[in-house]
Amino acid sequence: MKINRTARERRHLRIREKVAGTPERPRLSVRRSLQNLFIQIVDDTKGTTLLSASTATKDFRGKMPYGGNVKAAAALGEIVARDAKQKNITRVVFDRGGCDYHGRIKAFADAARKGGLEF
Numbered sequence: 016m017k018i019n020r021t022a023r024e025r026r027h028l029r030i031r032e033k034v035a036g037t038p039e040r041p042r043l044s045v046r047r048s049l050q051n052l053f054i055q056i057v058d059d060t061k062g063t064t065l066l067s068a069s070t071a072t073k074d075f076r077g078k079m080p081y082g083g084n085v086k087a088a089a090a091l092g093e094i095v096a097r098d099a100k101q102k103n104i105t106r107v108v109f110d111r112g113g114c115d116y117h118g119r120i121k122a123f124a125d126a127a128r129k130g131g132l133e134f
Contacts, residue, residue, distance in 0.1 A: 027113030034110050035059045043095075043107040043134065045123060047114050050083040052123060054095050056104060066102060068095050088119035089126040096130025109134040 036042030036059040046053040056066040069075065070082025070091055079087050099105070114120050128134070 023113040025113070030110060030113060034108050036108060040106045040108050041065055041104060042110050043127070043132070044110045045112050045114070045120060047112065047119060048083075050081070052082060052088050052091055052119055054091065054123070056095075056099060056107060065104065066095070066098055068098065083119075085119055085122040088123040092123040092126025093130045095123075096127045096132045100131055105131065106133045 034042060036057045038058055038060060042057045042059055044055045044057055046055075051069060051071040053069045053071070054067065055064050057064050068091060070079070070087050075082065075087075075091065075094070079090060081087060082091075099107070109124060111120050111124075116124070124134075
């Protein structure tokens with residue numbers, strides 16, 4: 016629905032006014048579609064993506080056939096936390112993209128925290 020999308024976009028703009036990634040604490044951005052979850056860790060001062068992951072990649076699809084559920088979001092959270100640790104990223108600022116903090120977004124965030132990311 017166009018009304019829901021517009022409301023989400025407005026919420027995201029309000030969040031982005033307050034949330035920005037720095038070299039010390041990059042921004043963990045989440046984008047949710049109906050069938051996948053897309054994650055980026057971004058340094059907004061330089062405008063660079065430090066890490067990206069998705070449930071749509073071939074590696075992930077080999078482990079889990081469908082990426083649009085809570086189970087897949089939790090698995091992606093563990094993967095992102097592991098990859099971030101390898102790049103010496105431990106503290107991030109969470110950007111939920113205007114989505115409500117429940118379901119797949121919450122499952123991803125809980126799994127990333129359990130994996131060692133602080134936010």
